[in-house]
Amino acid sequence: MLMFLMIMATVILFVPSITAQEAGVSAWMVPLIVPTLAGYLTVWMACKLEERFSGLTLVQYGELILGKLLGKPLGCLYILFLFILDVLVIREFAGFFSVTMLPNTPILVLNLTVVLVGGYAALQGIEVIGRMTQFVLPLFVLSFLLLISLVLPDADFGFLQPLLGDGVMPIVKSTVVPASWYGEIGVLVLLLPMVNKTQGVKRKGFITLLAVACFLTLDIFVTQIVFGAEQTASFMFPFFELAEYVEIGDIIQRIESLISIMWITGIVVKAALFTYLISLGVSQVLGLKTYRLVVYALMPLQLILGTYPAISALNLSRILAQYWPLFGLFFEVVVPLFLLMVAFLRNMRLGGSG
Amino acid sequence: MFKKLFKGMLGFSSKGLHCQKTSDQSQEIRPLSSNIQTNLQALRQVFDLCIDVVFREFMVDAEQPIKAFVVFIGPLTDLEMISEQLIRPLTQQTSGLPPGVKLSITNAIQVLQDYVLNVAETNTIGDQTELVNKVLEGNTALVLDGSTSAIITGLRGGAVRNVDEPDTEPVVRGPKDGFVESVDTNISLLRRRLKTSRLKVEAFKVGALTKTNVVVCYVKGIANDKVVNEVKQRISRVNMDSVLGSNYIEEMISDEAITLFPLIQYTERPDKTAASLVEGRVAVMTDNSPMVLLAPATFVTLLQATEDYYNNAFFATMIRLLRFIALNIALVLPAVIVALFSFHQTMVPTSLLTTAAAAREGLPFPIFVEVMLMELTFELLREAGVRMPKAIGQTVSTVGGLVIGQAAVTAGIVSPISVIVVALTAIANFAIPNYAAGTAIRILRFALIILAGFLGALGIMMGLMATLVHLCSLRSFGVPYLSPIAPLSTKDLKDTMIRAPWWSMQTRPRLFGAKEPVRQDPDQGPSKPDSGGGG
Numbered sequence: 001m002l003m004f005l006m007i008m009a010t011v012i013l014f015v016p017s018i019t020a021q022e023a024g025v026s027a028w029m030v031p032l033i034v035p036t037l038a039g040y041l042t043v044w045m046a047c048k049l050e051e052r053f054s055g056l057t058l059v060q061y062g063e064l065i066l067g068k069l070l071g072k073p074l075g076c077l078y079i080l081f082l083f084i085l086d087v088l089v090i091r092e093f094a095g096f097f098s099v100t101m102l103p104n105t106p107i108l109v110l111n112l113t114v115v116l117v118g119g120y121a122a123l124q125g126i127e128v129i130g131r132m133t134q135f136v137l138p139l140f141v142l143s144f145l146l147l148i149s150l151v152l153p154d155a156d157f158g159f160l161q162p163l164l165g166d167g168v169m170p171i172v173k174s175t176v177v178p179a180s181w182y183g184e185i186g187v188l189v190l191l192l193p194m195v196n197k198t199q200g201v202k203r204k205g206f207i208t209l210l211a212v213a214c215f216l217t218l219d220i221f222v223t224q225i226v227f228g229a230e231q232t233a234s235f236m237f238p239f240f241e242l243a244e245y246v247e248i249g250d251i252i253q254r255i256e257s258l259i260s261i262m263w264i265t266g267i268v269v270k271a272a273l274f275t276y277l278i279s280l281g282v283s284q285v286l287g288l289k290t291y292r293l294v295v296y297a298l299m300p301l302q303l304i305l306g307t308y309p310a311i312s313a314l315n316l317s318r319i320l321a322q323y324w325p326l327f328g329l330f331f332e333v334v335v336p337l338f339l340l341m342v343a344f345l346r347n348m349r350l351g352g353s354g
Numbered sequence: 355m356f357k358k359l360f361k362g363m364l365g366f367s368s369k370g371l372h373c374q375k376t377s378d379q380s381q382e383i384r385p386l387s388s389n390i391q392t393n394l395q396a397l398r399q400v401f402d403l404c405i406d407v408v409f410r411e412f413m414v415d416a417e418q419p420i421k422a423f424v425v426f427i428g429p430l431t432d433l434e435m436i437s438e439q440l441i442r443p444l445t446q447q448t449s450g451l452p453p454g455v456k457l458s459i460t461n462a463i464q465v466l467q468d469y470v471l472n473v474a475e476t477n478t479i480g481d482q483t484e485l486v487n488k489v490l491e492g493n494t495a496l497v498l499d500g501s502t503s504a505i506i507t508g509l510r511g512g513a514v515r516n517v518d519e520p521d522t523e524p525v526v527r528g529p530k531d532g533f534v535e536s537v538d539t540n541i542s543l544l545r546r547r548l549k550t551s552r553l554k555v556e557a558f559k560v561g562a563l564t565k566t567n568v569v570v571c572y573v574k575g576i577a578n579d580k581v582v583n584e585v586k587q588r589i590s591r592v593n594m595d596s597v598l599g600s601n602y603i604e605e606m607i608s609d610e611a612i613t614l615f616p617l618i619q620y621t622e623r624p625d626k627t628a629a630s631l632v633e634g635r636v637a638v639m640t641d642n643s644p645m646v647l648l649a650p651a652t653f654v655t656l657l658q659a660t661e662d663y664y665n666n667a668f669f670a671t672m673i674r675l676l677r678f679i680a681l682n683i684a685l686v687l688p689a690v691i692v693a694l695f696s697f698h699q700t701m702v703p704t705s706l707l708t709t710a711a712a713a714r715e716g717l718p719f720p721i722f723v724e725v726m727l728m729e730l731t732f733e734l735l736r737e738a739g740v741r742m743p744k745a746i747g748q749t750v751s752t753v754g755g756l757v758i759g760q761a762a763v764t765a766g767i768v769s770p771i772s773v774i775v776v777a778l779t780a781i782a783n784f785a786i787p788n789y790a791a792g793t794a795i796r797i798l799r800f801a802l803i804i805l806a807g808f809l810g811a812l813g814i815m816m817g818l819m820a821t822l823v824h825l826c827s828l829r830s831f832g833v834p835y836l837s838p839i840a841p842l843s844t845k846d847l848k849d850t851m852i853r854a855p856w857w858s859m860q861t862r863p864r865l866f867g868a869k870e871p872v873r874q875d876p877d878q879g880p881s882k883p884d885s886g887g888g889g
Contacts, residue, residue: 097812113809113816120820124827131826132819135839264815272823 045336049343060284072285078335079281086274087305090114093267097260111303118271119299122279123292129272136265143262144215148222275302384482390421390499393482397425397497400486406430407489414444414466414498416457421499430492432511439472440494440507459500466498467505475508487565514539520622520644522789528664532622537567537641543624544571548631552576558589561597567641568603571627576634576862581831585636585649600640600647607638607649609829614797616790617830619651626660632873633862636831650830652837654850656791657681662853670853678851680785683778684795688725689802689814691775695721697810714769722807724768728776729803731758733796736780838863 094110121129279294288294387393394409401407408428413419424440444466451457457465467476479485480503485495492510517539520532533540541555552575558568568589572582588607597603600620608617621627622644627637630648638647648655657677662670694702695710702710717724735754742750759777762768779799786792798821805813828835838846846863848854857878 109809110812113812117816117820117823121823124823128823128826131834131836132822135822135826135836260811261815264812265819268816268819 042336045340049336049340074335074339075281075285079278079285082274082278082281083301086271086278087302089267089270089274090118090302093263093271096263108303114267114271115299115302117268118275119295121268121272122275122295126276129269129276132272133269136269140262140265148218151222151226271302275299386480386482386485386497386502386504388500388502390423390497393497394423396482397486400482401425410441412441412445414457414462415446416462418458420457420459420462422496424494424496425489426494426509427489427492430510430512431494432509435473435509435511436494440496440509443470443472444496459498462498463501463503463505466496471505471507473507473509477506478503479506480504490565510538517543523621523623523626523660523787525623525659525661525664528660529623529625531624533624533627533639533644533646535642535644537569537639540624540639540644540646541569541571544627544631544637547624547628548573553631556586558586560589560592560594560603562593562595564596564598566597568597569639569641571631571637571639573631573634576632577636578634581650581833582636584831585638589638597640598642600638600643600645603638603640604647609831613824613828614794615653615825615828615835616656616788616794617649617651617828617835619648619655619788620645620790621648621660622646623660629660629663650833651835652830652833653825653835654839656788657786658849658853659787663856667853667855671851674851674853677785677787680782681795683782684786684792685799686802686814686818687779687782688729688772688775688799689806689817690811691771692722692725692803693806693810693814696807710769710771713771716766717769718767721769721772722803724772725775725803726800726807728762728768728772729779729800732776732780 090111093114094107097110098107121132275295275298276291279291279298282288282294282298283291384396387396394411398409406427406429407425409423409425411421411423414422422444424436426436451465451469455465455469457470463478467478479488485497485504485506488506489495492508492512494507494509496505496507498504514536515534517531517534519530523532531543533543545553545555550573552573554572554574556570558570559565560568570582570586570589585607589603592603592606594602594606604616604618604620610617618638619630621630627646627648631637636649638649640647657674659673659677662674665673695714699707714721719727731754735750735758739747739750739754759773763770763773783792783795786795798817802814802817805817807813809816825836826834837843838850843863845861848859849863857874857880860873860875862873
């Protein structure tokens, strides 16, 4: 569930536009198959690694597998990856708000809010973050479904034609973007040691992925049938535009605030989780006793980097569309795969279970 | 880090507090002497300058009369009982002893208890300090010449308030008795409802000067042993000079030192207490306080009222939803209005916006200031209303309601909208059954208004998220505060937002009463009688 919200939070706003640029009218088919498989691969690897090194995180067993010399840098790199991801998330958030709702507020202030609340949640630990998710998820799903149902009257299925008009290639090409997002489920490599009931994680991970895929498909699908492919691609936040589009009678209008609420809750959970994981990772690399100190150090860093001007809202879209997928997939899929292979070759296990 | 700082500010750190702490002077054990005069003098000295303490000397009727005296606190005892049941048999009726039993100085204590005294509750003690304590509790001590122990008889009396309808939690349909200040009466009210030996009642003494009886009640086998032990342990750790109300105990045994939310529930109603005990919770009664503490508490319990269980289930569900809406209104409505009108005018439907804009034309303050002003005024009125002598209370409501509300609008200082908002908020706040939760909401409301004033909807959301994080991190005696919503326990949802009919609530809340989960037989739902003859 935590994962679901985490991925959905950002994916819901950005991806429709990005995929639409690549795949045109067939965009809604994109998130279905290939990314789910990639995501499942990640889950599978995370579980396999966890089976071998139960109770340890990637940073810890990375050292075991590769030795201190290579393991530490790998851990650092992985943390750096998470950190960039984290900063991007925060920046996405601020970008969204400065574009849509609070154009006059400095980005620094916007970042400050999310960093503070996220940091506060991270300080409380993983259990609290998990519970928070449990609390907001129903609201998230409900408001999503509500919105979808409200725009349906405006749908025009004609926008979907021609089906597969450009062939299959554009779809495959644009798959990479959601795949990297799905790959975020790979943070499981850090989370798993803290899961109480380890059995069924694989199944749950898969269900999560499926749910994400369904919702994302629905998201893109609906955006497309309401706006059409070209318009979707031209929007930065198609889903938000979708919400603004809703107007039923005089009473139900301006639903976009609902979306903002969904978005904020999702982002806060996501930021909290990343902050927690990064701090945990750093404390494990450095061998600190508590991760809390790192959270305090992390907060100003996030704040400053999140305000870094080069990542303007426009650039952000491009980064997310073009560079991020490869970068992300490398860490999400390749690194765990590599570790797993080395561990397999060296036949390493922990706990002596054979 | 901040927490530590805050704790330090509140004086949580014990550095520099090494002075002598308050205690009742005589803590050491001083055995009673066999010489009655020594005892008498010693006790007179202890009770020096206490005019309420009565010493009554007399001779116990025997072949060789035995010198004796009783000591008790006049206002705390039943004088008639003492003279009729204690002194009269001692001075007159010893002749009725069965043959072979002789009353003498050496066996007086035993024989008197066995054959003479008509008092239900007696026991013997040999220590002067303990004797003094017992007397202070309202017992009567009988000291005999030649014995190194004394008989304590429980002939307590004195003024206690009658069992009354609870003021703070009235119900329309349901029992009308409420707890009073006397813990004995309260236990009787509870025991009358739970006629089982599994209802355990354990007493603790807290407070060096007040020596308050703190009673822990639970149903053995249903209540989680860990919780029970934790409650007992925390109470026995309490070390204060005085305990004058249940909130003293509440703050001392609460899980989290710094929180706005009540982690322990309180109630004045015996039926509510009994229901909680049956759910597997623990009740803590404090002598001299009609408020009984219930632990563990969760957030949803604060939105439940006793009345819910005495009404039609569907109606109760509706009322609960209403209360939930009230909670939201009380918490965010003013903040939302501030955010809407100062940041997000585009989100307001056009017709409403024009109406509001027309109403606000020519007003001197921005809406943020306006709402803050009105909220503050309301809080003032409310506080004044509570503290005022009842006779003047009328004036406050007239002045507050009419003059400030009406006049402020006509004078063009505030807009009618903010008056409506504040009034609605206030009413919604009163709809929250738990007063302590209401106060938490009140404080948060101000915080949210300020956040909304600076950051608009984003500020509100961030405030709410931070609150949510805080709520998620809270635990009340090990039970997560937001359960059964997070962590989710679907079965327990039957008694949260909705109130399911009794026949469908087959299990106890999982987190309180995990030991004996089944409450009643399943399938007891009312069904139409089998229509045998067809129909």
